Amino acid sequence: MSGTEATRSFDTSSSGLVSGSPEKGSSDSTPIYSPKPKIAGNGYHFSGSNSSIDQSMNSITPPAHASPTLLALNPMPRSDLTMLLGAEGQVPPSILTPAFTPPTTPSTPLIGPVASKIPPKLMQELPKVNCVVRARIPTTTGTEIFLHLYQNNIDNKEHLAIVFGNKIRSKSLDAPREGETELDRMIRGAYTGRLFPGRTSSRVDDSPMPSRVPSRAASSTALPKMASTAKLATLESSTRTVPLVRIHSECYTGEIAWSARCDCGEQLDEAARLMSLDPAGGVVVYLRQEGRGIGLGEKLKAYNLQDLGNDTVQANLMLRHPADARSYGLATAILMDLESVNVRLLTNNPDKIAAVEGPGKEVKVVERVPMIPLAWQNLKGGVTGKEVGDYLRTKVCVSSLRWGKRRETDGWEQVTQMGHLLDLPTDGN
Numbered sequence: 001m002s003g004t005e006a007t008r009s010f011d012t013s014s015s016g017l018v019s020g021s022p023e024k025g026s027s028d029s030t031p032i033y034s035p036k037p038k039i040a041g042n043g044y045h046f047s048g049s050n051s052s053i054d055q056s057m058n059s060i061t062p063p064a065h066a067s068p069t070l071l072a073l074n075p076m077p078r079s080d081l082t083m084l085l086g087a088e089g090q091v092p093p094s095i096l097t098p099a100f101t102p103p104t105t106p107s108t109p110l111i112g113p114v115a116s117k118i119p120p121k122l123m124q125e126l127p128k129v130n131c132v133v134r135a136r137i138p139t140t141t142g143t144e145i146f147l148h149l150y151q152n153n154i155d156n157k158e159h160l161a162i163v164f165g166n167k168i169r170s171k172s173l174d175a176p177r178e179g180e181t182e183l184d185r186m187i188r189g190a191y192t193g194r195l196f197p198g199r200t201s202s203r204v205d206d207s208p209m210p211s212r213v214p215s216r217a218a219s220s221t222a223l224p225k226m227a228s229t230a231k232l233a234t235l236e237s238s239t240r241t242v243p244l245v246r247i248h249s250e251c252y253t254g255e256i257a258w259s260a261r262c263d264c265g266e267q268l269d270e271a272a273r274l275m276s277l278d279p280a281g282g283v284v285v286y287l288r289q290e291g292r293g294i295g296l297g298e299k300l301k302a303y304n305l306q307d308l309g310n311d312t313v314q315a316n317l318m319l320r321h322p323a324d325a326r327s328y329g330l331a332t333a334i335l336m337d338l339e340s341v342n343v344r345l346l347t348n349n350p351d352k353i354a355a356v357e358g359p360g361k362e363v364k365v366v367e368r369v370p371m372i373p374l375a376w377q378n379l380k381g382g383v384t385g386k387e388v389g390d391y392l393r394t395k396v397c398v399s400s401l402r403w404g405k406r407r408e409t410d411g412w413e414q415v416t417q418m419g420h421l422l423d424l425p426t427d428g429n
């Protein structure tokens with residue numbers, strides 16, 4: 001489409017019709033075209049009732065995602081370092097020349113030669129978020145989802161909420177915006193029910209078709225094989241109204257490049273599957289904090305260090321990054337915007353539970369639903385192989401070093417180096 005044509009679609013014409021569209025204009029007095037589409041600096045529309053957000057959004061500061069400023073303030077005690085880094089208490093020798101030393105974790109100050117696993121610092125104040133657009137995505141499994149794209153006032157990344165079911169709505173998306181038309185609202189996804197050719201009102205869904213969002217919950221034939229505990233969780237929850245929530249940090253390698261170094265892709269798929277089966281619906285908050293917040297480039301260096309014999313935590317430390325540079329304030333703010341303040345959180349990571357609840361317990365995790373690797377449950381479809389085994393084992397087993405104790409009964413210490421709440425399978429899978 002040429003620039004002229006694109007402009008014409010939104011042109012103000014006396015006919016009240018959208019040029020090139022066969023549909024008649026709305027019978028409402030409000031025209032369905034936008035007289036003057038507003039484009040904010042980064043291409044998003046920020047106008048209307050969220051004016052305080054507008055202002056802060058338009059003066060975006062560099063990313064302030066990560067929380068490791070606290071690392072500088074809270075140097076790790078030597079005893080902890082000894083436990084974390086090895087029996088000899090040796091800091092892993094840096095194999096990087098000074099010239100190769102990476103600058104720093106994105107948006108964080110230089111933190112010295114090593115960093116520790118310290119629970120994430122809660123932000124004093126939650127970030128402001130604004131859902132700028134939402135769209136229906138029919139998926140390959142038959143489930144329909146609504147993808148919500150968020151902007152915020154602390155970084156310029158596009159964080160997402162993948163919403164299952166039609167009960168969960170975004171306050172900021174639904175809020176009216178100054179000067180917008182019904183067509184504007186529908187284009188940015190602020191409509192109820194379903195869109196269909198010729199629809200003129202964002203608020204009244206006068207579709208001849210039922211507007212229910214298809215989900216697999218209704219069809220027992222669509223129920224695939226599932227983990228026993230997950231099945232239990234899903235069935236138990238079927239009477240509840242609290243949505244299932246997964247806070248998922250971006251993992252390009254695990255989700256796009258078919259990596260079997262981690263179980264991120266499997267976890268995302270499993271979360272989606274459970275949510276599609278759950279009558280209460282669900283939300284995957286997809287945060288753009290790749291590689292536990294250090295970014296893809298640094299994660300790839302960490303992979304090379306892993307191939308040189310280090311585990312995932314050691315590799316981060318050798319690159320002078322914290323073991324985990326993520327934060328979850330954006331997730332809290334997004335859940336609040338989606339009016340999902342009571343959640344059932346799919347995670348093994350207790351740091352996430354505390355962090356997602358927010359500084360003032362704005363969100364309440366009423367239940368933790370564990371994510372057990374499929375392979376550990378002898379189920380097909382999970383990520384298998386030596387690398388993912390090492391990755392999961394690091395999360396689980398190295399706890400004995402970090403916490404200085406190992407459970408003497410069957411299995412391993414419950415809390416792991418990465419703080420995870422997983423039990424290693426006793427058959428050594």
Ligand SMILES: Nc1nc2c(ncn2[C@@H]2O[C@H](COP(=O)(O)OP(=O)(O)OP(=O)(O)O)[C@@H](O)[C@H]2O)c(=O)[nH]1
Pocket residue numbers: 247248249250251252261262264267289290291292293294299302303312316346347348349352371391420
């Ligand atoms: N630095 C680093 N990051 C990794 C490595 N492997 C995976 N990751 C990242 O780890 C993150 C995994 O995050 P989540 O899926 O939220 O999982 P989690 O924090 O382990 O906790 P759960 O909720 O229990 O799954 C993703 O951002 C991955 O890119 C690695 O070897 N090094």
